[in-house]
Structures are given as structure tokens and as C-alpha cells.
């Protein structure tokens with residue numbers, strides 16, 4: 001049987017892969033997504049803080065209006081534990097209505113799946129990229145079966161030929177390994193505990209984060225006064241917290257959050273995620289581009305991982321469409337290097353800032369604490385610095401794709 005050919009194959013149907021597939025399909029490319037998990041696989045309870053720039057990209061793709069239960073937040077408050085300095089941000093400082101939205105990852109994925117299907121994107125799932133062979137003007141992707149059955153219209157192929165392969169297959173990217181792109185990693189030796197909670201007092205549309213010596217604890221606003229917490233802490237401590245009975249966990253959480261929203265009246269199921277940073281040396285190889293966590297996995301303390309992946313996806317599709325529009329090869333070296341130039345420096349800057357923040361807040365000793373507090377207090381008073389931080393947090397930094405414009 002001849003192997004089917006498409007313009008682009010996307011390895012990974014996570015949020016980065018889905019935005020890549022939708023953006024490429026909207027630009028007129030024929031796309032196949034290869035995903036290791038079955039359709040309708042359980043969500044993992046994670047939520048994401050979606051920036052205004054990402055919201056615009058999702059809106060242009062027709063995904064945003066399909067998303068239900070997104071909670072907007074207008075303010076952020078970040079402070080150092082045990083009476084340290086505090087910095088507050090308000091969307092009004094940049095003339096905006098909100099700073100972003102908190103949305104369940106599963107809900108965003110479902111909306112994007114509907115969009116890619118409406119755009120005629122084909123699926124191969126459950127199947128995994130298992131090998132690659134570079135040919136003239138194309139790459140052949142060898143697929144291995146994942147455990148499970150193929151369902152519905154999804155078909156499980158054994159090979160796909162494509163002009164471009166996008167590795168959006170997450171931090172442990174097989175595509176990255178198969179093309180031999182080296183990656184440097186850092187294990188934070190922390191778990192991020194994720195859980196929905198109901199505090200006694202309303203969150204007031206504010207994203208809260210306390211910097212604790214073992215890692216940050218965030219309360220992200222959800223509808224109906226609920227919050228989603230991300231508690232990053234040393235692995236041993238996290239395992240202890242995960243094993244606690246419900247009421248004991250709620251008490252520990254209340255204390256760690258310094259009672260800012262009163263008692264924690266209810267807490268849902270908890271899940272722990274190992275936290276690490278991964279930095280790919282390059283984002284491209286012949287006929288292959290890396291995007292999202294496959295290219296850069298970062299600490300969740302600034303809530304930027306998904307957003308960087310969405311920007312990668314939008315820029316990659318924009319670059320491919322520009323190349324095709326000029327009669328050039330969208331999967332060729334020039335287009336892929338252009339993508340890398342537009343995305344890598346920005347992703348690296350965010351990664352370094354987030355990593356620096358983690359180190360700064362975990363450093364102990366009175367002089368460091370005094371310095372941190374002085375820095376935070378000064379930043380709080382300086383409106384231009386705050387405006388810059390707000391614009392970065394809203395996703396308006398780096399070489400943005402046209403789809404992120406108003």
C-alpha cells in the first residue's frame with residue numbers, strides 16, 4: 001500500500017500540537033495529527049492561565065467561543081511568605097479589562113479538537129511516532145501502535161510522508177531524540193500539587209501567589225468562588241501533602257497561604273506533577289520543527305508554558321504560510337530557521353527569568369531576604385516596571401504572530 005502524503009504531520013495532540021494543526025490547516029495545509037493517547041482520555045486536572053495574546057490566537061482559530069467555564073482575572077498579588085514585601089498588579093494600569101483567563105486544559109483541548117476536525121485535519125491515534133526517515137523534500141514518519149483501540153474516524157496508519165514534521169510531543173519528545181537534537185535539563189526536585197479548593201472568602205478575580213522558601217503556592221480564580229491551586233514544593237514535602245487526609249491537607253494549605261482567603265472549606269482530588277526544565281539546543285532539523293514543551297519545558301511559577309507553546313504554533317504556521325505564499329518550501333531550511341529565530345530567544349528569556357525567580361526565592365539567609373524584599377517593594381512603586389511586567393504576563397513580548405494582534 002503506498003504511504004499517504006500530507007503537507008505537515010504533527011506529533012502530539014496536546015495543546016501545542018492542536019494549535020499547530022489548527023493554524024496550519026487554516027492556512028490551507030493538509031495536516032495529520034499523530035497522538036499517543038486515545039480520544040476522550042481523562043484530563044489530569046490541570047488548569048492554565050491563558051494570556052490575552054493566547055486568547056486572541058484561540059479566538060482567531062474559532063476555539064475560544066467553544067470554551068466554557070473560563071474565569072477572567074483582573075488583578076495579581078505576589079508576596080514573600082512570613083510578612084515579606086508584596087507587589088500588586090491591576091489590568092487597569094495598561095488600560096485592559098483583564099490580565100488573562102484560568103481555564104481547564106481539558107476544556108481547551110476539547111474546543112481545539114472540534115476546530116481541527118471542522119478544518120478537515122486527519123488523526124492517527126492512538127499511535128506514536130517511532131522512527132523517521134529523511135527523503136528528498138519530505139520526511140517519512142514511522143508509526144508504532146499505542147496500547148488501545150483506534151476509534152471513530154481516526155485511523156491508525158503505519159507510515160506518513162510529510163513535507164514538515166512538527167514535534168509537539170512534550171518534554172520527553174521522541175521526535176527530538178530521533179533527530180538527535182540535544183537537550184539540557186534541570187530537575188527542580190519539586191512536585192507541583194494541583195487541586196481545586198473553595199476558600200471561605202471570594203478570590204475577587206485575583207490570581208494570588210505566595211513565594212515560600214520551598215517553592216511558590218498559587219491560588220488561581222475559577223468560577224463560583226472556587227480556586228485552582230498550584231503548590232510547588234520539595235518532593236518529600238509534596239508526597240507528605242498528597243498522602244494527608246482531606247481536613248489535614250486543608251489546614252496545611254490554609255497555613256501555607258497565610259489565611260489570605262480565610263479557611264479552606266473544601267478541597268477536591270489532588271495530583272502531583274514533577275517539575276523540571278528542558279531546553280532543546282535548536283528548534284529545527286531537516287524537515288522537522290520542535291514546538292511547545294518538546295522545545296522548552298519551564299517551571300510553572302509564571303504560568304507561561306502553554307502560552308509559549310501557543311505562540312510557537314502560531315508563528316510556525318505563519319512562517320510556513322508566508323513561505324508557501326512566496327512559492328518557497330514551507331518545510332525547507334530557510335522557513336524553519338526563520339521560525340527558530342522568531343521563537344527561541346523569547347522562550348529562552350522567559351525560561352531564564354522563571355528559573356532565576358525560583359533560585360532567588362529559594363535562596364536563604366537574611367541578606368538575600370532583605371534584598372528580595374527591597375527589590376519587590378521598589379518594583380511595586382515603579383509604575384513603568386509594573387506595566388512592563390503586566391505586558392509580559394499578558395503575552396505581549398517577543399516577535400508576536402499577526403494572529404495575536406487585536
Ligand SMILES: Cc1cc2nc3c(=O)[nH]c(=O)nc-3n(C[C@H](O)[C@H](O)[C@H](O)COP(=O)(O)OP(=O)(O)OC[C@H]3O[C@@H](n4cnc5c(N)ncnc54)[C@H](O)[C@@H]3O)c2cc1C
Pocket residue numbers: 011012013014015016017034035036037046047048049050127128129130168169170171173174175192193194230273274275291292293294300302303304305306307308309
Ligand atoms: C503543575 C503545572 C501547572 C502548570 N500551569 C500552567 C499555567 O498556568 N499556564 C501555562 O501556560 N502553563 C502551565 N503549565 C505548563 C503546561 O502544562 C505545559 O507547558 C503544556 O501542557 C505543554 O503542552 P504541549 O502540548 O507542548 O505538551 P504535552 O501537554 O506534554 O503534550 C504532548 C502530547 O504528545 C503526545 N505524545 C508524546 N509522545 C508521543 C509520540 N511519540 N507520538 C505521538 N504522540 C506523542 C502525548 O500523549 C501528549 O498528548 C503547567 C505545568 C504544570 C506541571
